[in-house]
Amino acid sequence: MKLAILSRNTSLYSTRRLVEAAREQGHTARVLDPLRCYMRIACGDFAMHYKGRPLTGVDAVIPRIGASVTRYGTAVLRQFELMGTCTPNPSDAILRARDKLRAHQLLAAEGIHMPITVFGDNPDDTGDLLRLLGASPHVIKLTESSQGTGVILAEKPSASRGIIEALRGLYANFIVQEFIAEAKGADVRCFVVGDRVIAAMRRQAPAGEFRSNLHRGGTAVGVKPSADECEVAIRATRVLGLGVAGVDLIRSDRGPLVLEVNASPGLEGIETASKKDIAGEIVRFVAGGCTPVKAVRGRRKK
Numbered sequence: 001m002k003l004a005i006l007s008r009n010t011s012l013y014s015t016r017r018l019v020e021a022a023r024e025q026g027h028t029a030r031v032l033d034p035l036r037c038y039m040r041i042a043c044g045d046f047a048m049h050y051k052g053r054p055l056t057g058v059d060a061v062i063p064r065i066g067a068s069v070t071r072y073g074t075a076v077l078r079q080f081e082l083m084g085t086c087t088p089n090p091s092d093a094i095l096r097a098r099d100k101l102r103a104h105q106l107l108a109a110e111g112i113h114m115p116i117t118v119f120g121d122n123p124d125d126t127g128d129l130l131r132l133l134g135a136s137p138h139v140i141k142l143t144e145s146s147q148g149t150g151v152i153l154a155e156k157p158s159a160s161r162g163i164i165e166a167l168r169g170l171y172a173n174f175i176v177q178e179f180i181a182e183a184k185g186a187d188v189r190c191f192v193v194g195d196r197v198i199a200a201m202r203r204q205a206p207a208g209e210f211r212s213n214l215h216r217g218g219t220a221v222g223v224k225p226s227a228d229e230c231e232v233a234i235r236a237t238r239v240l241g242l243g244v245a246g247v248d249l250i251r252s253d254r255g256p257l258v259l260e261v262n263a264s265p266g267l268e269g270i271e272t273a274s275k276k277d278i279a280g281e282i283v284r285f286v287a288g289g290c291t292p293v294k295a296v297r298g299r300r301k302k
């Protein structure tokens with residue numbers, strides 16, 4: 001099988017591991033920088049070039065599209081889909097997962113529990129918005145947050161109001177959530193491939209910190225997720241239409257709550273914590289025929 005990995009950087013751990021796993025399983029694998037893919041769009045006729053040459057015959061593409069290139073990267077991926085290439089994570093599914101508000105709405109609509117979340121636009125509504133959420137403490141999150149950098153704990157209502165005013169002044173997009181104190185600074189990343197959780201790790205924040213991100217000094221250990229946690233992780237992945245996802249869950253008194261569904265989950269932390277060949281599992285899933293998005297046919301000339 002001819003596989004392509006859409007990634008900006010060949011030396012990233014996840015990219016390297018996917019190439020390695022593909023070659024181990026007898027496939028050819030090539031890393032394509034999505035920003036060097038360019039496209040011709042004509043009715044019913046889609047073509048792609050890469051660094052001056054046509055790209056043809058790619059059977060499957062594994063997207064590893066970073067947040068900063070979501071728009072262009074998903075357009076490239078969509079072009080591959082239109083050319084009949086299969087992918088475990090279709091472009092529309094990635095876009096659903098990347099848009100936090102949309103993902104929250106879609107998941108909640110399917111009965112998947114998350115920390116209660118509010119968002120609003122106008123400063124005049126802040127008081128009522130916080131009443132809608134409930135008592136402090138609150139967690140305020142920049143919607144573009146990653147590695148825990150834009151996640152703030154506001155212990156008192158006055159702190160929530162102050163932070164919200166400051167963020168509005170900076171024209172930042174954010175959501176506000178109830179604080180799940182009983183999680184005690186831990187979350188569980190379930191790694192879903194197809195319809196299975198193939199590995200999970202529990203991340204624990206250091207003392208005095210509520211964010212469990214490894215970049216914030218958190219530590220990770222492999223764990224066996226509960227049946228409930230597996231079910232929630234698999235359903236969340238399916239609702240967004242993904243084939244491969246890292247689902248972050250927080251353990252609350254009312255059961256597992258979804259924090260985020262990551263469409264390009266990193267492999268280094270989970271392979272180290274679980275000691276499993278996650279890249280190999282992804283390649284096997286892809287080679288087993290992840291369903292291609294149906295190619296759109298151009299209207300025939302009369």
Ligand SMILES: Nc1ncnc2c1ncn2[C@@H]1O[C@H](COP(=O)(O)OP(=O)(O)OP(=O)(O)O)[C@@H](O)[C@H]1O
Pocket residue numbers: 115139141145146147148149150151177178179180181183185186187205210211212213248250259260
């Ligand atoms: N509502 C909450 N209650 C308690 N702890 C929370 C809550 N939301 C987040 N946390 C903690 O903060 C960490 C970071 O939050 P979150 O994962 O939402 O943001 P991020 O890691 O910056 O972004 P992303 O995961 O979307 O890339 C979580 O891993 C979790 O440990």
Ligand SMILES: [Mg+2]
Pocket residue numbers: 147148213248260
């Ligand atoms: Mg996170």
